[in-house]
Amino acid sequence: KAGVTQTPRYLIKTRGQQVTLSCSPISGHRSVSWYQQTPGQGLQFLFEYFSETQRNKGNFPGRFSGRQFSNSRSEMNVSTLELGDSALYLCASSFTSAEQYFGPGTRLTVT
Amino acid sequence: AQSVTQLDSHVSVSEGTPVLLRCNYSSSYSPSLFWYVQHPNKGLQLLLKYTSAATLVKGINGFEAEFKKSETSFHLTKPSAHMSDAAEYFCVVSDPKGTGNQFYFGTGTSLTVIP
Numbered sequence: 001k002a003g004v005t006q007t008p009r010y011l012i013k014t015r016g017q018q019v020t021l022s023c024s025p026i027s028g029h030r031s032v033s034w035y036q037q038t039p040g041q042g043l044q045f046l047f048e049y050f051s052e053t054q055r056n057k058g059n060f061p062g063r064f065s066g067r068q069f070s071n072s073r074s075e076m077n078v079s080t081l082e083l084g085d086s087a088l089y090l091c092a093s094s095f096t097s098a099e100q101y102f103g104p105g106t107r108l109t110v111t
Numbered sequence: 112a113q114s115v116t117q118l119d120s121h122v123s124v125s126e127g128t129p130v131l132l133r134c135n136y137s138s139s140y141s142p143s144l145f146w147y148v149q150h151p152n153k154g155l156q157l158l159l160k161y162t163s164a165a166t167l168v169k170g171i172n173g174f175e176a177e178f179k180k181s182e183t184s185f186h187l188t189k190p191s192a193h194m195s196d197a198a199e200y201f202c203v204v205s206d207p208k209g210t211g212n213q214f215y216f217g218t219g220t221s222l223t224v225i226p
Contacts, residue, residue: 004154033214043201043216056213090154099145100214102154 002027004093004103012109018079021106025072025093031055032074033100034066037088046089049074078108086110115204117217125225130174130189132220134202137183143205143212144185146176149219150198158200161185172196197224 005024013019025032033056034046045058049068066076072093078085086109092100118133136142143162147155159170166178172195176187185202202217 006154035216042218045214045216092155099143099157099160101157102147104154105152107152 004091004101006089006091006103006106008106009104010107010109012111013081014111015081015083017081018077019081019108020075020077021089021091021108023074023076023091023093023103025074025091026095026101029093029095029101030072031094032068032072033092033094034074034076035090035092036060037090037105038086043090046076081110083110115202115215115217117200117202117220119220120218121221121223123223123225124192126194127191130187130192130196130222132187132200132202132222134185134187134217135183136185136202136204138204138206140206144176144178145203145205146170146174146185146187147201147203148198149201155201158187192222192224194224194226197222 007022023032031050033048035043036046037043046060046064047054047066048056052068063079068074088105088107090105091103094100114137116135124130141163145160146158148158149155158174159168159176161168161178169175174189176185178185200220204215205212
């Protein structure tokens with residue numbers, strides 16, 4: 001079975017721009033979660049989608065949003081980028097919510 | 112409130128010696144507990160999980176962890192460290208929230224293996 005894939009792997013954006021990241025879960029997994037990882041804050045939960053509905057949400061501003069499609073693929077969008085949004089964004093999928101399987105991440109650099 | 116505390120931010124061991132990475136948790140429920148490993152510029156890989164079955168859990172690459180409810184601990188061990196074990200390790204607790212599970216990550220322990 002193919003693992004979780006994330007595109008693009010690396011991205012450079014300018015302050016004020018917006019960005020869309022994509023995540024394809026493991027086949028059959030309906031839950032997709034997104035995390036932001038930075039050296040200072042560690043791993044922080046952004047949100048979780050299940051069957052196209054946002055099921056849980058972390059403490060991030062409204063500039064961070066996401067969605068999930070009927071094939072369980074998910075996208076997250078960050079609008080009006082700030083320097084502090086530079087991070088590794090990780091996507092994880094799960095089948096039963098008992099464990100999560102992570103993708104390789106998208107490294108976003110905001111200049 | 113649910114939380115995870117990894118007691119050491121950095122651990123350094125010599126190759127061939129035992130590894131101990133410590134994790135304490137707090138949870139209002141019967142938690143599921145996990146250890147993940149992250150190599151540089153990579154995603155997280157599941158090492159092992161505890162989901163209320165046997166308290167001694169065996170994972171991949173020779174790692175194991177013991178769930179001790181009385182001590183609220185879930186320490187990760189390996190009898191003999193290998194150079195390839197050098198990485199960041201995360202202890203994770205999962206609690207039910209709404210209709211799903213919320214995952215809480217520790218701050219990570221960086222393992223250095225000295226040749």
